[in-house]
């Protein structure tokens with residue numbers, strides 16, 4: 001549970017508030033990271049690492065002023081395939097960034113982290129397959 005506090009401090013350093021509610025989300029506009037309160041503390045930390053990863057990627061891109069060079073598909077006029085790929089790329093990068101944050105904080109990355117990462121990315125891909133097959 002202490003590790004959750006450690007990662008929360010990383011979020012706070014980036015200007016985010018961490019709240020427990022009924023879903024996992026990252027809201028860059030409202031500067032709020034929400035973590036599902038029904039998860040086990042261990043899984044909450046894994047999801048928090050991922051969401052802080054998103055916040056970190058955005059902060060770095062804003063600092064460098066190259067967000068749309070990194071994620072061209074997230075420009076308002078991008079076509080939907082490029083949009084989906086940039087979103088997916090950001091999902092993968094947020095997991096990697098979360099892993100690096102854990103490493104820096106001395107939080108062990110275990111099988112559970114990889115299982116949740118794989119499951120989340122799989123869900124993303126499956127959701128996208130469903131939405132394109134209906135087009």
Ligand SMILES: [Zn+2]
Pocket residue numbers: 050054091094
């Ligand atoms: Zn994500």
